[in-house]
Amino acid sequence: MAAPESGDGNNGAARMVTLISSDNTRFEVEAAAASLSQTLQLTILDGGGGGGDGIPLPNVDSATLSKVLEYCIKHAPAAANGGAPNATAVDRAELERFDNEFVNIDQSVLYSLIMAAHNLEIEGLQSLVAKKVADMIKGKSPMEIRRTLGFPDPTPEEQAEMNAHMLEYGWAYE
Amino acid sequence: MPRIVRKKLSGFRRRDRISELPDHLLLNILVLLPIAEAIRTSMLSRRWRHVWTRLPLLEFVDDEEPVASFVDLIAGVIRGYVADVDMPDVSIFVDLRYQFAEAVRIATSAFLAAQRVKSSFGLVLSRDAVNWEWDSEEPPLLMPCFPCVKELVIWFQDVELRMPNTGTFASLTKLSIYGVYFTDSGNGIGDVVSSRCPCLRDLELRTIEGLKQFFLHSTSIVKCRLDTVMDLELLHVVAPNLGDINVTKCFVFVTGPTMMYLQLPELKHFHWEDRGPDKICPSLPSKLEVLTVIELPPPYLKRCEGGNSHFTRIMKMFRRIDTLHLDIRIAPDGADQKDLIHSTSIPFFGELDLAVHKNGHMFGPTILNLLSRRSGVRKMSLQIKADRVAPHIIILPCPSNCDCHNNENKITWHYLEWVVMKKFSGTEEEKGL
Numbered sequence: 001m002a003a004p005e006s007g008d009g010n011n012g013a014a015r016m017v018t019l020i021s022s023d024n025t026r027f028e029v030e031a032a033a034a035s036l037s038q039t040l041q042l043t044i045l046d047g048g049g050g051g052g053d054g055i056p057l058p059n060v061d062s063a064t065l066s067k068v069l070e071y072c073i074k075h076a077p078a079a080a081n082g083g084a085p086n087a088t089a090v091d092r093a094e095l096e097r098f099d100n101e102f103v104n105i106d107q108s109v110l111y112s113l114i115m116a117a118h119n120l121e122i123e124g125l126q127s128l129v130a131k132k133v134a135d136m137i138k139g140k141s142p143m144e145i146r147r148t149l150g151f152p153d154p155t156p157e158e159q160a161e162m163n164a165h166m167l168e169y170g171w172a173y174e
Numbered sequence: 175m176p177r178i179v180r181k182k183l184s185g186f187r188r189r190d191r192i193s194e195l196p197d198h199l200l201l202n203i204l205v206l207l208p209i210a211e212a213i214r215t216s217m218l219s220r221r222w223r224h225v226w227t228r229l230p231l232l233e234f235v236d237d238e239e240p241v242a243s244f245v246d247l248i249a250g251v252i253r254g255y256v257a258d259v260d261m262p263d264v265s266i267f268v269d270l271r272y273q274f275a276e277a278v279r280i281a282t283s284a285f286l287a288a289q290r291v292k293s294s295f296g297l298v299l300s301r302d303a304v305n306w307e308w309d310s311e312e313p314p315l316l317m318p319c320f321p322c323v324k325e326l327v328i329w330f331q332d333v334e335l336r337m338p339n340t341g342t343f344a345s346l347t348k349l350s351i352y353g354v355y356f357t358d359s360g361n362g363i364g365d366v367v368s369s370r371c372p373c374l375r376d377l378e379l380r381t382i383e384g385l386k387q388f389f390l391h392s393t394s395i396v397k398c399r400l401d402t403v404m405d406l407e408l409l410h411v412v413a414p415n416l417g418d419i420n421v422t423k424c425f426v427f428v429t430g431p432t433m434m435y436l437q438l439p440e441l442k443h444f445h446w447e448d449r450g451p452d453k454i455c456p457s458l459p460s461k462l463e464v465l466t467v468i469e470l471p472p473p474y475l476k477r478c479e480g481g482n483s484h485f486t487r488i489m490k491m492f493r494r495i496d497t498l499h500l501d502i503r504i505a506p507d508g509a510d511q512k513d514l515i516h517s518t519s520i521p522f523f524g525e526l527d528l529a530v531h532k533n534g535h536m537f538g539p540t541i542l543n544l545l546s547r548r549s550g551v552r553k554m555s556l557q558i559k560a561d562r563v564a565p566h567i568i569i570l571p572c573p574s575n576c577d578c579h580n581n582e583n584k585i586t587w588h589y590l591e592w593v594v595m596k597k598f599s600g601t602e603e604e605k606g607l
Contacts, residue, residue, distance in 0.1 A: 111191045114199055126202065133192070134206035139240075142217050150190040151218060158219075165217045171246035172213040 017049030019069075025062035026054055029069050033076040038121035059119050064112040067105075071125050074098050079124075103132040107150055142166070193221045200225050208238045210247055213254075227256040234266045234284075244268075245276070249283040252290075261290040268299040274333075275311045277304050281330060288318040292345075294325040299353075301331055315354070319343060319370075330354055331381075337362030341370065348376040355383035364389040379403055392416075400424050409451070412437040420445040426474050426483070436491075444492075449477075450484030456491040465492060465521075466499040469510075469531075481505070486513040489520055498523040501559075503531040515543040526554040 015031040019040075031049070035041040040055065049055040057065065078095060103110065110129060117125040136148050142162065146154070154162055166173065192200075204212040204226055216223045232255070234248055241247045248266065255261055266284045268277065277299060284297050314334035319341025320326055325348040328335065335354035339362075343349075349367065356363060367374060368391040375394055379385070380401040387408040390398065395413050399420040400406070406424040416438045425432045425448050432451040441458055447468040469475070470483045478484075485502075498521075505511055514520065530541065545551065 108191050111195060114195060114202075118199055130199075130202045131206055133203045137203075137215065138207055138211060142214060145215065146218060149192050149218070152190075161220075162217045165223075169213060169216065169250070171243065171250040172210045172241060174240055174242050 015050070017044055018052075018054035019049065019065065020054045020056045021060055021062040021065045022058050023062050025065070027062075027065060027069055029073065030076065032080055033069065033072040036072045036075060036079055036122050036124070038123070040120060057120075060116045061112070064109070064116050067109065067113060068116050068120065068122070068125065071102060071128075072122065074102075075124060099128055103128060193219065197225055197228065201228060201230055205229055205231055208240065209234055209251055210239045210241045213251070224256065227254055228259060229255075230262050232262060232264045232287075234264075236266075236268050236270050236280075244270075245279045245283045248280065249286060252283070252286045255290075260292040261287055262292075263294045263296075264291050265294075265296040266298065268303045270303065271305045272303060273311075274304050275313055277330070278313050278315050278333065281315050281333075285316075285318050288320045288323075291320065291323045293323070294327075295320060295323050296325075296327040296329075298327065298329040299331065304331065314357075320346065324348070326350070328352070328354065334384075337366050343371045343374070345373060346371050347373050349374060350378040350380075351382065352378075352380045353382075356385050358384075360385035360388050367395075368392055402427075404428075407431070408433050408435075410435045414438075415440055417441060418443040422447040423470070423474065425449045425451050426470060426477055444488075446485065446488045448483070449474075450487035454487055454491060458491055460492075461494040462492045462496070462521075464497045464499065465489065465495045465523075466501075468499075468501040469503050472503075475503075480509065482509045484510060486510050486517065486520070490517070492521045495521050495523040497525040497527065499527045499529075501529040501531075520544075524552050526551055528554065529557040529559055531559045 016028050017031045017034050017040075019027045019029060019034060021027070031044050034049070035044055040049070043049060043055055060068065075095065078091065105113075110132060113125065114129045114133070117129055137145055140148060145151075200222075204215060209229070209232065212229060213226045216226055232251060234244070234251075236244045239247055252261075252264075264284065264287045266280065268280060272280065281297055281299070284295075287295065312334070314336050315330060316336050317328070317338055319338045320343055321341060322345050323343070324345050326343075326346060327350045329350075329352040331353035333354050334357055335351070336358075337356075343366065349371065351363070363379075363385065364387070367377060368389060371392070371394070373394055374392060376397045377390070377395060378399040378401070380399070380403075382403045384405055385403050386405045387410070388400075388403070388406060389410045391410075391412045393414055395416050397418040398411070398413075398416060399422075400409070401420070401422040401424075403424040404427040407428055407430060409421070409424070411419070412435075417440050419436075419438065419441065422445070425434075431453070432449075433453040433455070434451040435455040437457040439457070439459055442463040443466075444462060444464070445466040445468075447470060449470065465488075467485050467488055469485055470478070475481050475483060489498075502511075502514070526545070528541065528544075541556070545554070
C-alpha cells in the first residue's frame with residue numbers, strides 16, 4: 001500500500017505508522033500515539049510513516065524509543081480527549097501511577113529520555129523527566145547531589161575548588 | 175603507586191551522564207528547583223559553574239528558599255546573572271514575617287534588577303509579611319525607573335513608596351500598585367503615569383493612601399482601575415483612548431469636598447461603586463456601551479451624608495447607555511431613590527440588568543417607576559437580593575406616603591423582547607409584579 005491513507009479511515013482499524021530507530025529497529029505504533037510528538041505529528045499529518053516507508057529517527061536508539069513509545073501509548077487516549085476534561089479521577093490516578101513508575105529507571109536511560117523527549121517535542125514527557133531529575137537534586141547536600149547524579153568523588157583539587165566556590169556562593173547556602 | 179592506581183580506577187568509575195546534556199536541557203531541570211538549590215549545582219564541576227546564570231525564570235519564594243538571608247540571595251542572583259542576555263521575568267513572593275526595615279531591604283535588593291528586566295517584574299509581599307509589633311523604623315521604599323520592563327506589579331502593604339524623579343518607563347504597558355502610601359499627595363505617581371510611561375495601557379491602583387489628587391493625562395492608556403484609593407479628593411483624567419474605567423470605594427473615605435474631571439471621548443465601559451463626588455465635570459461620549467453602578471454596602475453608606483451615595487450623579491453623566499447594570503438598595507426616603515424615580519436626566523438605556531436589595535421595603539413600585547419612563551427597553555433581567563440583617567435590627571415600616579407605594583404608572587414596553595427574573599422567593603408582592 002504505497003498511497004498513504006487519509007486520516008484514521010472509516011474501516012475501524014486505527015491508522016498505524018512505522019518509526020525506525022538509529023540502530024534500524026522498526027516500531028509500528030498507532031498514529032495517535034506517535035502524534036504526541038510535535039515533530040512527528042507534522043510528518044504524520046502529511047501522510048508520512050505509513051506502509052513500508054517508516055519515519056527514520058537517527059537521534060533515538062531502540063532502547064530509548066521503545067521507552068518513549070511506552071509513554072506515548074499510555075498517554076494517547078487522554079491526549080485525544082484534550083487532556084483532563086473527560087478523564088475520571090480513576091483515569092488520572094492511573095496515569096499518575098504509571099508516570100511515577102515510568103521514571104523509576106536507570107539514570108542513563110533517564111538522560112536519553114530527556115534528549116529524546118526534547119528532540120521529538122513531547123511536552124508531557126519533557127516535564128515528567130525534568131521533574132524527576134529536579135526531585136533527585138532537591139533538598140540534598142552538595143555531596144549527596146554528587147552521589148545521586150553519579151559524579152565521582154572529588155579529587156583533592158576538585159574538593160579545594162568546591163570549597164572555594166561554596167565560599168564565593170555563601171549566600172546560596174544556609 | 176597509589177596515584178597510578180587511582181587514575182586507573184577513575185577510568186572505570188561510572189561517569190555522570192547528566193553533564194552531557196546541553197545547557198538548555200539542564201536549565202529545564204534547574205528552573206524547577208528553588209533558586210538557591212539551582213545555584214548550588216554550580217559546585218558540581220566546571221561544566222556546571224555558569225549554567226544557572228541563564229535561568230529562564232527568576233522566581234523567588236521566600237519560604238521555599240533554604241538560605242540564611244533572602245535579601246542576600248536576591249542580590250547575589252541578580253548580580254551573578256549573566257550579562258550578555260536579557261534578564262528574564264523576575265518575581266519575588268514574600269510570605270514569611272520580617273521586620274519592616276528588612277522587608278524594605280528585600281524590595282530594594284529586588285530593585286537591583288530594574289535596569290535589566292525586559293518583560294515582567296513583580297514584587298508581592300503578603301499581608302502578614304511585615305511584623306509591625308517589633309519595629310519602629312519604617313524606611314520608605316525608593317522605586318527606581320524600569321526602563322525596559324513591560325509589566326510591573328508592586329504589592330507592599332503600608333510602605334511609603336517614592337516614585338523616581340527621573341527616567342522613562344519606555345516599554346511599560348501595565349502597572350499595578352497595591353497597598354502603598356504616598357506622602358507627596360500623589361504628584362509622583364501622577365507625573366510618572368502621565369509623563370514618563372509613553373506606552374502605558376493598563377493601570378491599577380488598589381488600597382492606596384495619601385493619593386489626594388490624581389492627575390492621569392495619557393494618550394496611551396485604555397484601561398484604568400482605582401480601588402480603595404482612600405484619600406482621593408480630585409480625580410482628573412484626560413485620556414483620549416481610555417475605553418474602560420473602574421472606580422470603586424475611593425471618594426467615600428474623604429470627608430471634605432471632592433471633584434472628578436473626566437475627559438474621555440472613547441469611553442465604553444464605566445464601572446462605579448463609590449460616593450458620587452460633589453462636583454463632576456464630564457466630557458464624555460453621548461453614548462456608553464456599559465454602565466455599571468453598584469450601590470455601596472451599608473457600612474460604607476454610613477460614611478456618606480444622609481446615607482446617600484449620590485450614585486445618580488454618575489448616571490446623569492450619560493445620555494444613552496446600551497446596557498445598564500444597576501445594583502441598588504431600596505431606601506424610599508433616600509435622595510438617590512427619589513432621583514431615580516423623579517429626575518428627568520436619568521439616561522436612556524437599551525438593556526437593564528437590575529439587582530435590588532429590598533431591605534423590607536416594597537420594591538415593585540420603585541422598579542415600575544423606573545421602568546415606566548424608559549419604554550425603549552429591549553431586554554431586562556431582575557434579581558432580588560436581601561441584605562443580611564442581624565435579628566435584633568428592626569426595619570421600620572415606611573410611611574404611607576413613601577414613594578414605594580406610589581404605583582400609578584402603567585408601563586408600556588413596546589420593544590421588550592427578553593426578560594429574566596432571578597431569586598424570586600414568591601412573596602405576594604413578587605408574584606404581583
